[in-house]
Amino acid sequence: MSLLSAIDSALSAFAAFVWGTPLLVLLVGGGLTLLIWSRGRPYRHLGHSIGLLRGKYDDPADPGQVPHRQALSTALSGTLGLGNIAGVAIAISTGGPGAIFWMWVTALVGVATKFYTASLAVMFRGRDASGELQGGPMYVIREGLGKKWMPLAVLFALAGLGGMMPSFQSNQTVQLLRESFAVPLGWVDEGNTLLFDFTVGLVLAAAAAGVIAGRIERIGRFTVRLVPGMVLFYLALTLIVIGYFWQQVPAVFAQIVSDAFTGQAVAGGALGTVIATGISRGAFSNEAGIGTESLAHGAAKTREPIREGVVAMVGPIVDTLVVCTCTALVILLTGVWRNAEGVEGVTMTASAFSEVFGHWGPLLLLMMVLPLAFSTIVTFWYYGLKCFVFLFGGRWQRFYTAFYLALVAIGAVASLNAVNSLIIGMYAIMAIPTMTSTLLLAPHVNRAAHNYFVGMAEKKETRK
Structure with missing residues (x-):
């Protein structure tokens, strides 16, 4: 066995181990617990997010760095894109159609989870080494639970440095460019693509450097312009494909549900593989309970933690229930997943679009993948930098930026x-401190939510 093969095997074993039953129970069971504790109240006030995102409650004097809509767009830019395109393809190829059902489960309970984690990210903001107000699980733990829980905060920050690497985004972006264009058009030889791949990686790194120089404020302005348009464009593409195969849609939904409890589409009928794959990919898609989204929502300009919690609930609905479902339907309806041996990630999704759009399919997909993958790269830099500064202070952050761009x-x-x-x-690993602190501090959110929503109702009655 070569060294690279040994590393691949070791990392695969590591991922399988940490995503075992205890973590699945923590994420899904914890989310269900939060849903029950909240009595479903956040779901009933989802419409309030529209007013918040429209800026109806914005106050420039509030603490924080970006408005609600920019905080949400930044969080979505970290989840939308390759996680919803390549990630769904990986979920289906690994766990079969049934994995999509368990992705839906993570999204439904993730609405409640995000309400709590984002509310706490604002409620327990803390100062970093430079004295700047910051939010995120490590600050929630330090400010909300106290110093005796600091090992959990450090654990999140260390795992965040590993989880926020941009390698997946650059890898899949380059793969789509190479296999859909560079090789077919004869720009590079199929057996010698190293120089092409690395050159495209350098271009991505240079472009990212220009955006991240403006920190969260520029990232927020960049993502709020990019994300809505790209989502609508992608949904239009997928709806065309779904419309082309509309008669098969009911059968595909039935297969998703049936395979979720049988594992028939997985080698050996391993139901545990279906569930684990769906939940891990769902978590990777919407990041509910992982804690990364709190790093963005904690930067919102607001004095009301519950407001940001309501805004954050939109995330799992958009990125998993809508975008991931559309990707899954495209892959399942076209049938490319059945002959996917040797076809990985974004290439499978590109093949699915080619079934309807022909050679234009990969190009149309690239038009959506490239900007969203790029937005994820700059957002992950912001997340990783916050973890780095928490651990090592602000003095060395330029070295982290250089290392990140190299990655x-x-x-x-x-x-x-x-x-x-x-x-x-x-x-x-990030989910452990995030969910632990969220469950411990949930009563603070329950009290604040009660006061906030009761206050809203009283104001409505007064205006009548």
């Missing part, structure tokens, strides 16, 4: 299996 280029030529396993594994 963008290196990830373009790295092994997909190794990169995917490492990031998925780190996501699991």
Whole structure:
């Protein structure tokens, strides 16, 4: 066995171990617990997010760095894109159609989870080494639970440094460019693509450097312009494909549900593989309970933690229930997943679009993948930097930025299996301190939510 094969195997074993039953219970069971504790109240006030995102309650004097809509777009830019396109393809190829059902489960309970984690990210903001107000699980733990829980905060920050690597995004972006255009058009030889891959990686790194120079404020402005348009464009593409195969849609939904409890589409009928794959990929898609989304929502300009919690609930609905479902339907309706041996990630999704759009399919997909993958790269830099500064202070942050940009280029030529396993594994580690602190501090959110929603109702009655 070669060294690279040994590393791939070791990282795959690591990811499988950390995503075992205890973590699945913590994420899904914890989310269900939060849903029950909240009595479903956040779900009943989902419409309030529209007013918040429209800026109806914005106050420039409030603490924080970005408005509600920019905080949400930044969080979505970290989840939308390759996690919803390549990630769904990986979920289906690994766990079969039934994995999609368990992705839906993570999204439904993730609405409640995100309400709590985002509310806590604002409620227990803390100062970093530079004295700047910051939010995120490590600050929630430090400010909300106290110093005796600091090992959990450190654990999240360390795992965040590994999980927020940009390698998956650059790897899959380059793969789509190479296999859909560079090789077919004869730009590069199929057996000698290293130089092409690395060059594209360098271009991505240079472009990212220009955006991240403006920190969260520029990232927020960039993502709020990009994300809505790209989502609508992608939904239009997928609806065309779904419309083309509309007669098969009921059968595909039935297969998703039936396979979720049988594992028939997985080798050996391993139901545990279906559930684990669906939940881990769902978590990778919407990041509910992982804690990364709190790093963005904690930067919102507001004095009302519950407001940001309501805004954050939109995330799992958009990225998993809508975008991931559309991707899954495209892959399942076209049938490309049945003959997917040797076809990985974004290439499978590109093949599915080719079934309807022909050679234009990969190009149309690239038009959506490239900007969203790029937005994820710059957002992950912000997440990783916050973890780095929490651990080491602000003095060395320029070295982290240089290292991060180098990873963008290196990830373009790295092994997909190794990169995917490492990031998925780190996501699991991040979930432990995030869900633990959220469950312990949930009563604070319940009290604040009661006061906030009762106050809203009283104001409505007064205006009548």
